[in-house]
Amino acid sequence: CFSNCGSPGSGSLDYDNSENQLFLEEERRMSFTGFRCLEISRWLICGLIGVLTGLIACFIDIVVEKVARYKYEAIKQNIERFTEVGGLSISLILWAVLNFSFVMVGSILVAFFEPVAAGSGIPQIKCYLNGVKIPRVVRLKTLVIKVCGVICSVIGGLAVGKEGPMIHSGAVVAAGVSQGRSTTLKKDLMIFEYFRRDTEKRDFVSAGAAAGVSAAFGAPVGGVLFSLEEGASFWNQMLTWRIFFASMISTFTLNFFLSISHNNTGDLSNPGLINFGRFESENLNYNLYEIPLFIAMGAIVLGALFNFLNYWLTIFRIRYVHRPCLQVMEAMLVAAVTASVSFTMIYFSNDCQPLDSEHAEEYPLQLFCADGEYNSMATTFFNTPEKSVRSLFHNQPGTYNPLTLGLFTITYFFLACWTYGLAVSAGVFIPSLLIGAAWGRLCGIWLASLASIWADPGKYALIGAAAQLGGIVRMTLSLTVILVEATGNVTYGLPIMLVLLTAKIVGDYFQEGLYDIHIKLQSVPFLHWEAPATSHWLTTREVMSSPVTCLNRIEKVGTIVDVLSNTSTNHNGFPVVVQPSKLCGLILRSQLIVLLKHKVFVELAGSRLTRRKLQLKDFRDAYPRFPPIQSIHVSQDERECLMDLTEFMNPTPYTVTQVTDSTETTLTDVIRTLIQNNFHLQETSLPRVFKLFRALGLRHLVVIDDANRVRVLNLYKSKVFSRKLKIVTMILFRWLDW
C-alpha cells in the first residue's frame, strides 16, 4: 500500500500567504466586523468538526460492538456445542471463515477503491500537518472507505485497533467542513471561501486530528498535544484554543451518544473508544523503589524489535506485494492465520480460572475446563482487543498463568507486526497496548514471585503497555497525556513519562519510530524539527537549487507555458524579476495556471484580452486541485501575448542574502589587507535558513546577492547528509519544490 503513496501528484503545502495585490486589497477592504465574523466561523467550524468526529467514532464503536457480539456469540455457541461431542475443527472453520469474509470486504474496499485509506493514516496526517500533501488523503471518499474498512478489520478479528484511524477520520472531516465543499460529492456550499488556502486548511486539519485523538482515547488535552507534537511549528494561542475546543466537543459528543446507546443517557463515563477502566484506589500508588523497575521496563526493546521486523516486512511488501489483488489475498491470509492461531492457543491452553460474578468475562469459553471455570487464554484472544486490554489491566491477580501471558505475548506480537501495513484500515495503538499489557503483567507476576513483594499485576500491565507503545511510536509528551487521560488518573503521570522517555531514548538508538519509518519508506521528504547539530558549516549556497528559473514581471505567455511544461525543472514557485535580474516578487505555479486558464493576457497593443479583472475568488475556486499545465490549451497567437504578473505575484517573498564579493574601494590599502585576511565570503548558514523554513512554514526562499539580484531560488532537491556526520539520511522537505 505504501508503495504508491509517494506517487507523483503529491507535493508540499504552502503555509506562507501569498500577499499579492489582490489579497492585500481584500484584507484592506475588510472591516473589523468582517474579521470578527471570520473568527466566529472558525470556532463554529471547530465545533462542527468535534461533533462530526465524535459521531463517526460513535458510529464505528456501536457497529463494531453489535456485530462483534453476534460473531462471538455465534462462535461461542458453536464451540460449546462441539466441545463435548468433538469436531471443534468445525468451530475453527466457522471462526476463520467469519474473520476471512469481513477482512476480505475491508481489504477489497481499501486496496481497490482507496489505497490511501490503508493503515492508521497517522503517518499521512503527520505529513500533511508538516506540509507534505499526499494525494486524496483528506477526501470524503477516503473517509467513507476508512470507516467501513476499520469496522471490517476490527470485526474480522485482526490484531488491530480502531483508534488510530479516528485521527485520520477527524482530519478528513476537518478538511471537508472547513472548505464548505466536497469534490467527491461535487457540491459547493459557497461558504467558508476565505478558508480555501493551505494555511487555514492546515489549522483546521490539526483541529480535526486532535478531535480524532480525543474521541479515540477520551483525551482532549492529549489530542491537542498530539496535534502540536506532530504538526505544529508556530504556536498560536487562539488556534490552540480552537483545537482544544474541537477536542472537547468531540469527546463529549462521543460520550453523550454512547451513553444513549447504552440506555444510560447522561452518564458521561465513556469519553473515548478505548476506556482503560478505573484503576482501583488501592492499586493507585506506586513506591519509590518501583521507579527503577518501571524505567527498566521502558528499556525493554520489544518496541524497537517490532519496528525492525515491520520495516523489513514493509520493504518486502513494497517490492513484491504491490498489486491490489495480492494485497487482498495477503490480508485474507492474515485473517485466517490469526483465527487459526488464536483457536490453537485457546485449544491447547489449560489455564482454567474460576468464573466469579465480579469480573464477569464477556464471552467466557468453558472449553475443556471444569464447570464454573473458564479458559483464561480465551479472554485475551476471544474478544475485541480493547476488552482484552481492560481485562489485562483490571482482572484480579492470579487470573492469568504466566505461561498463558508469555505465549499470548509472543503470538500476538508477531500477528500484530504482520498485520500493520496490510491493505486494511487499522491502527497499531491497541495491539501495542495489548502486547505491552501482556508482558507487563507477566513482569508484575514475576516480580511478585521473585522478590516476594506484592506487585499489582494490573499496574505493571499499564507500565508495560506504555513501554511497548512508546517503543513503537516514540511519542512522549502527547502519549503521556493520552495514557494519563485514558486511565483517568494523574498519579501515574511520572512513571508513564519516565517509561516513555526511556523507551524513546533506547529505541531511537536502534531505529526511528514506526510512523517515521513508514514516512521514510513512502519516500516522503520530511523536514525535522531542527537542523542537524553539526550543520553550521553548510551554507545556503550548498543546498540551494541552481540554476534558477526566473520569470520577468511582464512575461511572454509562451515562455511561461514552456517553463511550466518543462519537467526537468518541475518547480512550484518562480521568482519574478525586473531587468537586470532584480528580484521583485515570487509567483506560484498554481497562480500561473489559474492565470493561463482565465487567459489573463495582454496583447502587445496593450489591450487586455480578458473580459473581467481576475479576483481572489477565482484562485480560491480552483483550490486545492489546480489543473496540470498539459490540460490548458494555449494557441500559437496567444503564446505571443504578454502576461502582467504584478498583481498576482507575492511582492515581498522572504529572502536570505548571499554576499558574493567584497570589492571595497574606499579603504586604505592597509585595511584592505586586513579585510582580506579576515573577511570570508559570508553566507547564511543552514541552521539559520532551516529555522526560517520551519518557523514560518515556507516552501520557497529566495537567495539574493547583495545587490538584490536573484542568484538562485533555493528549491532544494532532497539532500542526503554524509553518514560520517552520524546523521541518518535526512531529507529536507518543503525545500523540495515538488
Next chain:
Amino acid sequence: CFSNCGSPGSGSLDYDNSENQLFLEEERRMSFTGFRCLEISRWLICGLIGVLTGLIACFIDIVVEKVARYKYEAIKQNIERFTEVGGLSISLILWAVLNFSFVMVGSILVAFFEPVAAGSGIPQIKCYLNGVKIPRVVRLKTLVIKVCGVICSVIGGLAVGKEGPMIHSGAVVAAGVSQGRSTTLKKDLMIFEYFRRDTEKRDFVSAGAAAGVSAAFGAPVGGVLFSLEEGASFWNQMLTWRIFFASMISTFTLNFFLSISHNNTGDLSNPGLINFGRFESENLNYNLYEIPLFIAMGAIVLGALFNFLNYWLTIFRIRYVHRPCLQVMEAMLVAAVTASVSFTMIYFSNDCQPLDSEHAEEYPLQLFCADGEYNSMATTFFNTPEKSVRSLFHNQPGTYNPLTLGLFTITYFFLACWTYGLAVSAGVFIPSLLIGAAWGRLCGIWLASLASIWADPGKYALIGAAAQLGGIVRMTLSLTVILVEATGNVTYGLPIMLVLLTAKIVGDYFQEGLYDIHIKLQSVPFLHWEAPATSHWLTTREVMSSPVTCLNRIEKVGTIVDVLSNTSTNHNGFPVVVQPSKLCGLILRSQLIVLLKHKVFVELAGSRLTRRKLQLKDFRDAYPRFPPIQSIHVSQDERECLMDLTEFMNPTPYTVTQVTDSTETTLTDVIRTLIQNNFHLQETSLPRVFKLFRALGLRHLVVIDDANRVRVLNLYKSKVFSRKLKIVTMILFRWLDW
C-alpha cells in the same frame, strides 16, 4: 511596586543568535559528541531545575504549615480562654499583632531590598518569556526575598496564596542553574558557558516556570502548557520534552519530600502545594442539563470586576504609594484590617455546625456555639486559604449557611482585591479560587433549593472557583489542565473548559486579564500573538524607525562611542554597511561595548592594539550585564583608531524589502502605461513583518531597498494604533529597541 518596574535598565532580549564568524567557527569546530554533551547537559540542568524548584516549594510549604499551626493554635487557645470570661478584644489584638508583624517583615524585605519580588511575579515572567527583560527579575537575591516574603505574607494571614510566586521562584532557579554562576554570590562555576545567551537562557527559564507551576499545583502537564501559552512562539519538540521533564521532576521531588515530612515516606499523594483533594465518586458525574448552568456561572463577571477595581487601585498606588515606607505601611494596614474583618465576621456569625469526626476541621472554633458544634464562618477565615478551599470543595452539603458564604465572598473579594499589588510576595491564584469556591458553593445551594434538584455544592464550588480564576487571569488551555490535574480527575475537563472559555470571552469584553493589566501599567511594551486583524494596510514604511544609525564595517572608534553615547538614538542594534550604504551585517550594542572594553582597535598603521584575538568566551563572560557606555573610557588617541566589525557582526541579519521605485526602461511604452496603472509601490505589510518578529523572536529587522541599500533599520518606537480601527492601544514590543 510596579511603578519602578518599567524603569530604565529594562530592555528586550534577543532571541536571534548572532551568527558572526566567532560563533560559526565555534559551531564548526564542535564535534557531534560535543553537541551530544550539550544536549545531555540541557537534560541535566532541567532535572536540577526540577529538583531545586521542588525543594523550594517543599521548604515553603513546611515552614508555612508549621508556623501557621503555632499561630492558629495560639489564637485558638486565646479565643477559647476569653470566649466565656469575655474580653475577646484581646484575642483580636493578638491576632492582628501576629499578622501585622509577619506582614511587616515580609513587606520590609520586599519594599526596601528587592521591589521586583513583590506580587506573584507572573507578569514579570510572562514578560521575560516574551522577550522583555525586567531588571533583577531572575537574580538569586530576588529568589531569597521572594521565598521569605511569601512565607511571611501567607503566615501573616493576608488574602494571598503561595502558588503564584513558585512560578517566579522556578524561573529564577532555572536562570541561575543554567548559567552556572551567580552575580549575587559573585561565584562563577565555569560550567554551562555555552548557555550564556538569551536564546538558551529563555528556554531554561520556561522550564523553570513550568516546574514552578508543576510544584505549585501538582500539574506537570499544566506547567508545560503554562510555559507554552504564556511564553512560547516557536514550538520545539525537544525543548517541550525537557520542560516536561523538569515539571515532572519538580512535582515528584515535592511529593517525595512532603511525604517524608508527613512521616509517610513514599506516599505520593501530595503532588502540589495546593491539593484540591479527591472528589468522591458519587459527586463525579455531572448531568447534561448542568452544562448551561456552568456556562452561566462562567459568565458571572466577578473576575472582571476584580480586575477593574484592582486596575484603579494600582493606578492610585503608582501615583501616591510609591515610597517604600508608605508601601510597608499600606501592607501593615491591610494585615490589620484583614485580621479585624475576619474576627468581626467570625464574631457576629451565628452559623453553628455539628462537629463530626469525619470531616474534622483543623482549627474548629467553638466561640458562642453549643458544645460539640463549631463556628462555620471560622473554617473559611481562620485557616490558611489552601485549607479553606479544600473545605469549600469537600465539606458535606449543609456545612455552610448561604449567609455565611455570601458574607465571606463579599469581604474576601474586597480584601483580596486590595491585597493584590501590595509590596509583599504573594499570589492571586488561591484567593481567586477561594472567592470562586465560596460563591460557587452558594450557587450550588441556591440551585438545590430553587429547582429542588440535588446539586452537590462541592461541584459547584469547583466550577465557581474556575470561573473566578478564569475571569481574573484569562488563561484557558493551561488553566483547564492545571485545574484538572489539581482535582486529579479528568471528568470535569469539559465543564471547566467551557467555564474558563466563557469567563475569558465575557471578561475580555470588559477588560484584559489581571496580568496583562499589570504589564500594561508597568509600561512594558508587549507584543501580542498576532498583528491586529485590520492592519494589512500598514506597511513597514509606516512603522519603521528613521533615520537609521548605521556603522561602517571599518569604523572610527570615536564614531562608535558617539553613537552609543547618544541618548536620543538609544538603539541596541546597528546595521553595518559598506559604502555606499550597502548592508553587510548587524551588530549589537552589547557586542560593541565588549569590543570597546577590550579595546579591539586597529591603528591606522594597521597594527592591532590588543594582545589577543577576542573570543566568544569574552562575550559570554560579559553576559548578561554589559556595562553602560559611560563606564568605558576611551582616550582621545584611541578615538582616532579604527574598529573592524567584520568578525563580530552578524553577517546575515533578517531583512525585508521595500521597493522604492519602478523605473523600468526595457519595456515598450504601451506596457509602461499599463504598469503605471497597476503597479503601486509594494512594501512588506505589517502582519507579515509581525509574523517574522513573533515566530523568530527577533529584536531587529533591517529594511532594505531593492538594491540592498539600508533604507532604515526598523527599530520601532512604540506605536499606538488608531482608535478608529477599534484596536485597543497596542504596543509593539521587540520592535522597540530599548
